[in-house]
Amino acid sequence: MTYTAYSEKGMRIGLASTDNFIKWQRHRLEWQEMNNKNAALFPEKINGKYVLLHRPMDKESVGIWIAYSDNLTEWYGHREVMAPLRDGGWESRKIGAGAPPIRTEKGWLLIYHGVDEDEAYRLGAAIFCLDDPSKLLYRYPEPILEPETYYELIGEVPRVVFACGACEVKDKYYVYYGGADKVVCVATIDKEEILGEEISIPSC
DSSP states (O other): OEEEEEETTEEEEEEEEESSSSSEEEEOOBSOOOOEEEEEEOSSOBTTBEEEEEEEGGGTOOSEEEEEESSSSBEEEEEEEEOOOOSSSTTSSEEEEOSOOEEETTEEEEEEEEEOTTOOEEEEEEEEOSSOTTSEEEEOSSOSBOOOSHHHHSSSSSSOEEEEEEEEETTEEEEEEEETTTEEEEEEEEHHHHSOTTSOOOOO
């Protein structure tokens, strides 16, 4: 499990493992100390390596970065793989990974969040190459979920939907997300709707 650790020293990516979801073991990540968050670990090794998406804040990054590891401790190859669209739209200020990517027949499906100039958070979707997840193949032009209900509009931080988990169940994807930084919610979408034939994905 990846998580964001916060203290007076700043924000760091945390990594923990468990066999029973009761007792947890924390693991130290060996990379340059930096403010960092929005970590999402790919659910399987790719070309023999662990792969992580993250956003290093000390680099004034507003996009999604990638990193690789042989042992889940030492990470290398950090670089940006997806930037926000600077068009004044729903993700013009910054973007970040959320739920771990899901393997599909068209590529790795990433549910991410985008923030506009008014600090509203929405969810978007993108597809990355299965064999090389640093290659962005497609991003959906419109958000797939935005704050509309009262529990998404009013809370600790208003106008926020922020994905933290996603899974495939039969013919649907279940997306677990936070509403206004106060409640936990779930939304569903049909696989065919998000991966339909009308969506043209280029080859890697």
